[in-house]
Amino acid sequence: MVTTGDSQPTKHQEVGHKSLLQSDALYQYILETSVYPREPQAMKELREVTAKHPWNLMTTSADEGQFLNLLLKLINAKNTMEIGVYTGYSLLSTALALPEDGKILALDINRENYEIGLPIIEKAGVAHKIDFREGPALPLLDQMVKDIKLHGSFDFIFVDADKDNYLNYHKRLIDLVKIGGVIGYDNTLWNGSLVAPPDAPLRKYVRYYRDFVLELNKALAIDPRVEICQLPVGDGITLCRRIS
Numbered sequence: 001m002v003t004t005g006d007s008q009p010t011k012h013q014e015v016g017h018k019s020l021l022q023s024d025a026l027y028q029y030i031l032e033t034s035v036y037p038r039e040p041q042a043m044k045e046l047r048e049v050t051a052k053h054p055w056n057l058m059t060t061s062a063d064e065g066q067f068l069n070l071l072l073k074l075i076n077a078k079n080t081m082e083i084g085v086y087t088g089y090s091l092l093s094t095a096l097a098l099p100e101d102g103k104i105l106a107l108d109i110n111r112e113n114y115e116i117g118l119p120i121i122e123k124a125g126v127a128h129k130i131d132f133r134e135g136p137a138l139p140l141l142d143q144m145v146k147d148i149k150l151h152g153s154f155d156f157i158f159v160d161a162d163k164d165n166y167l168n169y170h171k172r173l174i175d176l177v178k179i180g181g182v183i184g185y186d187n188t189l190w191n192g193s194l195v196a197p198p199d200a201p202l203r204k205y206v207r208y209y210r211d212f213v214l215e216l217n218k219a220l221a222i223d224p225r226v227e228i229c230q231l232p233v234g235d236g237i238t239l240c241r242r243i244s
Helices: 024-038 041-049 062-074 087-096 112-123 138-147 163-176 192-193 204-219
Strands: 080-084 105-108 128-132 154-159 177-186 226-231 237-242
Touching: 024 062, 041 062, 041 087, 062 087, 062 154, 062 177, 062 237, 080 087, 080 163, 087 105, 087 112, 087 154, 105 112, 105 204, 112 128, 138 163, 154 163, 163 177, 163 204, 192 204, 204 226, 204 237
Parallel strands: 080 105, 080 154, 105 128, 154 177
Antiparallel strands: 177 237, 226 237
């Protein structure tokens, strides 16, 4: 956890925001100046509902939701996939960005969490864009990869799920995203732990998944099939644009 000089947790860490900025005041400035004033009402409502959930740290931060929404519009995405949905904040951000006939294949092992946000998604008028599938993603991805017609069919894929499977996802998703399309991997700076000393006091789950995130970052850095850009938005997001 990021701490201030008096060893107190910073405010945005306490309320579940996943910014790597060391200055709480600067992060609040970003939120209050350019994020919250532009946040659609439905996303605000879903963010506030999710904040009450005991696992709220799993949600996409508001600044990252804004980033994804704009990115999808910039690349004119229409057919997308999301692996790891939780209550659907990033999913709603995507659905609002897509055209009326846009589609999102949404995969998660827990439909109960998704149903927390579903009434808000329905009220926003974008539920028809979402094809939610409950269960592990890898078996479905294996089926999809076998179908040659699905190769290169996705404009954008967002991955925010089990970090120990990120490389396994990448091996499959690289066939499913189109050339020129983008895969976004969330949490690739992993609480800032990637540069922590070996004896740093890390939470158990942070320490466990750190090596998997390090492995992914090394693999993406040398993958000749993609151009990459790692951004310190939220907990870190790496964009991979397929070039071959």
